Amino acid sequence: MIPLSLRYYRADSVDEALELFHKISHEHGKPIFYGGGTEILTRARVQDIDVDAVIDLKGIPALKIHQDKGGRLEFGAALHLTDVAEKNLWPLLTATADRVADHTSRGQITLGGNLLSILPYREAILPFLISDSATARVAGPNGVRTRPFSELFDETLRLSPGEFLISAGVDQDEALGPRFKSRKMTRIDWIDYPLVTVVVTRNPRGAIRAAFSGWTTYPFSSPRIDRALSDGKRSPEERAKEALHHMPAPAVSDIHGSREYREFVTEYTLAGMLRELEDTP
Amino acid sequence: MKTLTRPEQVTLTINGEGRDVVIYPGETLLYTLRGDALGLTGAKPGCENGDCGACTVLIDNIPTKSCMVLTAEVENRHVTTVEGLEDAPIQHAFVDNSAFQCGYCTSGFIMVGHALSQHADAPDDSRVVEWLRSNICRCTGYQEIYDAVRSVCQDSTAP
Numbered sequence: 030m031i032p033l034s035l036r037y038y039r040a041d042s043v044d045e046a047l048e049l050f051h052k053i054s055h056e057h058g059k060p061i062f063y064g065g066g067t068e069i070l071t072r073a074r075v076q077d078i079d080v081d082a083v084i085d086l087k088g089i090p091a092l093k094i095h096q097d098k099g100g101r102l103e104f105g106a107a108l109h110l111t112d113v114a115e116k117n118l119w120p121l122l123t124a125t126a127d128r129v130a131d132h133t134s135r136g137q138i139t140l141g142g143n144l145l146s147i148l149p150y151r152e153a154i155l156p157f158l159i160s161d162s163a164t165a166r167v168a169g170p171n172g173v174r175t176r177p178f179s180e181l182f183d184e185t186l187r188l189s190p191g192e193f194l195i196s197a198g199v200d201q202d203e204a205l206g207p208r209f210k211s212r213k214m215t216r217i218d219w220i221d222y223p224l225v226t227v228v229v230t231r232n233p234r235g236a237i238r239a240a241f242s243g244w245t246t247y248p249f250s251s252p253r254i255d256r257a258l259s260d261g262k263r264s265p266e267e268r269a270k271e272a273l274h275h276m277p278a279p280a281v282s283d284i285h286g287s288r289e290y291r292e293f294v295t296e297y298t299l300a301g302m303l304r305e306l307e308d309t310p
Numbered sequence: 311m312k313t314l315t316r317p318e319q320v321t322l323t324i325n326g327e328g329r330d331v332v333i334y335p336g337e338t339l340l341y342t343l344r345g346d347a348l349g350l351t352g353a354k355p356g357c358e359n360g361d362c363g364a365c366t367v368l369i370d371n372i373p374t375k376s377c378m379v380l381t382a383e384v385e386n387r388h389v390t391t392v393e394g395l396e397d398a399p400i401q402h403a404f405v406d407n408s409a410f411q412c413g414y415c416t417s418g419f420i421m422v423g424h425a426l427s428q429h430a431d432a433p434d435d436s437r438v439v440e441w442l443r444s445n446i447c448r449c450t451g452y453q454e455i456y457d458a459v460r461s462v463c464q465d466s467t468a469p
């Protein structure tokens with residue numbers, strides 16, 4: 030049962046949310062920023078999270094931004110994953126986010142909540158990990174800053190206590206230029222956490238980029254993997270096999286599948302995606 | 311700013327009516343709906359983990375798993391439960407298609423099907439399947455449920 034004493038605050042502005050967090054912490058409370066609440070509530074129910082106040086961010090207009098402006102695509106952290114898919118500003122993000130959970134849950138899960146989940150998957154982050162222009166707008170005690178994803182991301186988006194994500198953005202050219210494939214492989218059911226989710230892009234010069242979720246305890250991309258996958262002199266199968274040698278960590282064995290099975294599925298999925306991307310004109 | 315730090319009386323709009331109810335800040339909507347004050351037991355507790363959909367209600371016409379939303383969040387929103395559907399086509403479609411057995415999952419499926427049938431765009435088959443994948447039935451067949459929902463949605467492929 031969720032502690033009934035949990036206090037609920039809904040902030041109307043970025044400053045209000047920051048002040049609330051500061052005030053509650055200062056009074057020895059344990060606040061947490063609250064997006065869709067799906068993870069916080071399910072964890073609270075089994076006493077897996079030690080918080081006594083939630084600060085709901087969904088009423089803050091800056092977190093609902095959803096636009097294509099001046100060559101940048103901007104996605105507010107409080108957008109629901111169904112909003113992202115319906116507007117479809119970035120088809121690669123749609124294809125990936127639209128495979129998270131199920132349709133009803135995606136109407137509750139927010140983009141920010143998925144990117145900052147404590148779970149290993151965070152599938153909606155994959156497109157951002159392979160976009161050099163991706164930035165995160167973060168609010169914190171020292172004000173609002175826009176930082177490149179590459180600087181903030183190290184296995185997770187590294188936000189300090191009291192900081193929260195306002196929005197994430199990417200250059201339209203980079204987002205819409207390359208061809209892409211996004212594939213989620215699950216053990217049996219369509220709706221499940223991924224055995225592995227693979228996102229691959231190919232730019233007009235043939236350079237490949239890839240990002241993975243489910244392989245290990247965090248989502249990742251890697252320039253070494255991208256180099257191996259971009260070596261056009263080798264077959265897709267050879268490149269996929271080679272890419273597996275450059276994974277930053279061994280594949281996990283868990284309820285979804287053994288290490289060996291994950292490697293096998295990842296390799297053939299990757300090879301198939303390369304073939305599809307390169308075969309079609 | 312909205313604040314709820316102790317049990318408080320709030321007014322919720324449920325099935326088109328304003329209902330005064332005392333809620334705790336940490337209370338889920340599922341809990342409030344089923345409590346003595348409202349007694350709306352159509353939304354069912356299943357997994358209480360977001361997986362089964364038995365607790366699905368509509369919030370502003372959007373299917374929502376009520377075990378994963380705080381009641382404090384829904385003040386000023388319109389909540390519709392299965393009790394609020396009066397003779398809706400989807401209810402008859404479930405009967406006509408024998409789309410239930412024990413019935414535990416039924417109200418959740420009905421709410422999803424009703425929302426889809428009210429949607430402006432006519433859904434294609436894959437969309438119907440995608441929406442229905444949000445719910446789990448443990449004893450009857452999914453085909454009958456699909457047929458019931460399909461029968462009340464406009465067909466996007468119809469001329």
Ligand SMILES: Cc1cc2nc3c(=O)[nH]c(=O)nc-3n(C[C@H](O)[C@H](O)[C@H](O)COP(=O)(O)OP(=O)(O)OC[C@H]3O[C@@H](n4cnc5c(N)ncnc54)[C@H](O)[C@@H]3O)c2cc1C
Nearest residue numbers: 064065066067068069130139141142146150151152194360
């Ligand atoms: C039924 C179900 C199925 C799921 N399936 C998948 C799946 O297939 N793939 C997958 O990747 N995930 C899946 N998830 C996990 C889900 O995407 C994450 O749990 C996500 O965190 C939920 O988003 P939320 O908005 O509800 O987050 P919340 O519960 O509100 O918050 C989650 C965490 O994010 C933090 N947070 C939220 N918003 C912000 C912000 N703007 N700035 C800073 N921190 C923030 C919170 O403080 C908290 O720590 C599933 C979850 C459910 C319930």
Ligand code: FES
Nearest residue numbers: 356357358363377
């Ligand atoms: S009880 Fe809410 S999804 Fe199962």
Ligand code: FES
Nearest residue numbers: 411412413447448
């Ligand atoms: S009819 Fe029994 S669980 Fe669906």
